[in-house]
Amino acid sequence: MPTWDERFREGEYPLDPDPAPVLRQYIGSFPDGRALDIATGTGRNAVFLAENGYTVDALDKSREGLRIARENAKKRGVDENCSWIRGDAHTHEYPDEIYDVITIQYFQILDRFTDIKAALAPDGVIYYQTHLRTTDSVDRGPSERHRVGANELLRASLDLTVLHYREFTTGTEGHRGACAQVIARNSHGHTQQVPREPVAED
Numbered sequence: 411m412p413t414w415d416e417r418f419r420e421g422e423y424p425l426d427p428d429p430a431p432v433l434r435q436y437i438g439s440f441p442d443g444r445a446l447d448i449a450t451g452t453g454r455n456a457v458f459l460a461e462n463g464y465t466v467d468a469l470d471k472s473r474e475g476l477r478i479a480r481e482n483a484k485k486r487g488v489d490e491n492c493s494w495i496r497g498d499a500h501t502h503e504y505p506d507e508i509y510d511v512i513t514i515q516y517f518q519i520l521d522r523f524t525d526i527k528a529a530l531a532p533d534g535v536i537y538y539q540t541h542l543r544t545t546d547s548v549d550r551g552p553s554e555r556h557r558v559g560a561n562e563l564l565r566a567s568l569d570l571t572v573l574h575y576r577e578f579t580t581g582t583e584g585h586r587g588a589c590a591q592v593i594a595r596n597s598h599g600h601t602q603q604v605p606r607e608p609v610a611e612d
C-alpha cells in the first residue's frame with residue numbers, strides 16, 4: 411500500500427482539487443477569524459479558507475502533501491495566511507475554543523471528534539465530509555473500517571447545532587463514492603439564527 415507521500419508524489423491524488431461545493435455555499439454564513447483544516451492533503455479547503463480571509467492552521471501527516479498545499483497557497487497569494495503543520499491528527503493537541511471554522515474532508519477522525527469540537531470557539535462552525543458505508547456499489551474511497559456508518563456523523567454532531575446533514579452517492583465516469591456530510595455550529599438554545607438555504611449542489 412503506497413504511503414500518502416508516494417501517492418501525492420506520483421500524482422495519484424489530485425494535486426489541486428476544487429474546494430468542497432458545500433463549503434463554497436455556506437462560507438458566507440460562517441464567522442470570520444481563525445480556521446483549522448485537518449488532514450489538509452494538497453490544501454483544497456485550507457487555501458479556499460485563506461482566500462476568504464481566514465488565518466488557517468492546516469494539519470497533515472504527509473510532508474509531500476503539505477509541500478504541494480503550500481505551492482497552491484503561494485500561487486494564490488495566500489501562503490502568509492497559512493501555517494502548515496506536519497503532525498498526526500490522531501494524537502495532535504487540539505487547543506480549546508480557538509477556531510471559528512474547522513474543516514475535515516475525507517479523513518476518518520471520529521476517535522478525536524470530542525476534542526476537535528472542543529476546539530471550536532463559541533458559534534464556531536465545523537464542516538466534516540467523509541466516506542460512508544453503503545450497500546450501493548462504490549469504488550471510490552477507503553475500506554469499510556475507515557468509513558462512517560449511516561447517521562454516525564450526525565449522531566456525533568448532536569451536541570452542536572446541526573445546520574446541514576446529508577448522505578449521498580457521487581461520482582463521474584463510472585467511479586462512484588458514498589459520503590456523509592455535516593455542517594454544525596457550536597451554539598445552543600431553543601431559538602437560533604439559521605443560514606439561508608443555499609442553492610442545491612451535487
Ligand SMILES: C[S@@+](CC[C@H](N)C(=O)[O-])C[C@H]1O[C@@H](n2cnc3c(N)ncnc32)[C@H](O)[C@@H]1O
Nearest residue numbers: 414449450451470471472475497498499515516
Ligand atoms: C483522502 S486525503 C484528503 C485530503 C484533503 N482533505 C482533501 O479532501 O483533498 C487524506 C489525507 O489524510 C492525511 N492523513 C492520513 N493519516 C493522517 C494522520 N494520522 N494525521 C494527519 N493526516 C493524515 C493524508 O496525508 C492525506 O493528505
